[in-house]
Amino acid sequence: MITAEQKPIEEIREMIAPCKRVLALGCGSCVAECAAGGEKETAMLASALRMAGKMNGEEIQIVEKTIDRQCVKEFVIQLDDVIESYDAILSLGCGAGVQAIADMYPEVPVIPALNTEFMGETKDRGVWVESCIGCGDCMLYFFGGVCPLTRCSKHLLNGPCGGSMDGKCEVNPEVPCAWQLIIDRLTNLGALDRLQMIYPPKDWSKKQGAGPRKIIKEDQQE
Amino acid sequence: MTEMQERCLALFYCQQVPGNSDQERLAIEKRYGRTIRLFPIPCSGRLEPIHLLKALESFADVAYVVTCPEGECRYFEGNSRAKKRVERTRTIIRDIGLEPERVGIIAGSKEHPKSLGEVAGEILESTSSLGFSPVHNLGFAQK
Numbered sequence: 001m002i003t004a005e006q007k008p009i010e011e012i013r014e015m016i017a018p019c020k021r022v023l024a025l026g027c028g029s030c031v032a033e034c035a036a037g038g039e040k041e042t043a044m045l046a047s048a049l050r051m052a053g054k055m056n057g058e059e060i061q062i063v064e065k066t067i068d069r070q071c072v073k074e075f076v077i078q079l080d081d082v083i084e085s086y087d088a089i090l091s092l093g094c095g096a097g098v099q100a101i102a103d104m105y106p107e108v109p110v111i112p113a114l115n116t117e118f119m120g121e122t123k124d125r126g127v128w129v130e131s132c133i134g135c136g137d138c139m140l141y142f143f144g145g146v147c148p149l150t151r152c153s154k155h156l157l158n159g160p161c162g163g164s165m166d167g168k169c170e171v172n173p174e175v176p177c178a179w180q181l182i183i184d185r186l187t188n189l190g191a192l193d194r195l196q197m198i199y200p201p202k203d204w205s206k207k208q209g210a211g212p213r214k215i216i217k218e219d220q221q222e
Numbered sequence: 223m224t225e226m227q228e229r230c231l232a233l234f235y236c237q238q239v240p241g242n243s244d245q246e247r248l249a250i251e252k253r254y255g256r257t258i259r260l261f262p263i264p265c266s267g268r269l270e271p272i273h274l275l276k277a278l279e280s281f282a283d284v285a286y287v288v289t290c291p292e293g294e295c296r297y298f299e300g301n302s303r304a305k306k307r308v309e310r311t312r313t314i315i316r317d318i319g320l321e322p323e324r325v326g327i328i329a330g331s332k333e334h335p336k337s338l339g340e341v342a343g344e345i346l347e348s349t350s351s352l353g354f355s356p357v358h359n360l361g362f363a364q365k
Contacts, residue, residue: 008317009314009317009318010317040270040272043272043276044271044272044275044314047272047275047276047279048275048314048315048317048318049318050279051275051278051279051315051318051320051357052318052319054356054357054358055318055319055320055356055357
């Protein structure tokens with residue numbers, strides 16, 4: 001899941017200030033799960049912006065709508081019929097959603113209402129933790145399902161660093177040492193020997209350095 | 223009419239709170255008229271910030287929720303969740319320049335139970351200094 005957090009309201013108000021009619025557009029997928037840009041959060045932000053507008057004597061109309069996914073064209077086309085009546089779209093989608101909307105409606109300003117944070121998992125009610133950096137060459141098999149690139153503060157592929165204490169990271173004692181988790185998991189799996197291998201430096205060309213990455217599956221194409 | 227009678231309080235309350243009988247509600251409506259608008263909810267844990275925000279946006283000068291006494295929620299955590307949601311709502315309205323005191327929560331007392339009418343009166347009294355909400359009437363609020 002892609003996680004995000006709402007930008008400060010003041011920052012959002014500055015961005016929408018030139019507009020008279022704004023569509024606050026929520027996304028019902030990842031950002032709804034992390035309580036940042038779903039239907040509920042969109043309604044809250046729209047309500048707050050309307051109130052702020054009234055308090056400051058501004059003539060601004062904020063209309064709210066949530067679609068299932070902002071990053072998939074088939075869902076975004078729902079806006080075809082209404083898009084012309086707005087000066088701007090205030091997107092509560094992730095960065096991918098914002099750009100997908102902007103690509104589809106290049107004549108309308110698309111304003112991000114969220115700061116996209118990371119790919120992560122829901123650890124508990126109201127708690128989301130980063131768990132994947134999307135390196136393009138997953139090595140979770142070797143590390144017992146714990147990603148050292150994401151979860152080790154030092155991103156060590158050949159750990160542990162030796163600084164952890166009581167299973168906690170020396171950089172941030174609030175988080176578990178990823179390498180302690182890796183060793184525990186591999187021990188449980190009887191696969192500790194996987195750590196006898198020396199892992200070479202990561203090939204980051206699979207993540208970055210050649211522009212935006214693309215996946216093409218011909219059997220899924222028309 | 224006094225200012226207190228003209229202001230509007232949106233009062234959400236848990237239906238499990240003692241002293242919220244139909245008679246009590248009718249008495250509140252008769253006494254306060256449109257000054258208090260009552261919103262019974264099955265549990266205060268059902269309350270979301272959007273309910274308070276919509277009330278403040280649409281008509282209310284003040285929006286409060288009355289919950290069961292702490293530890294007395296029949297669904298265990300309803301009133302503690304309501305407390306967190308009220309706090310979140312306060313943060314939101316503070317961010318737009320509205321006084322956070324316009325939103326609040328009152329937990330009932332097991333030892334000294336009060337009727338809904340008494341609680342409502344106390345909320346009106348304690349929030350009287352806030353005056354009208356600038357959301358509805360910028361002119362009044364600026365005076």
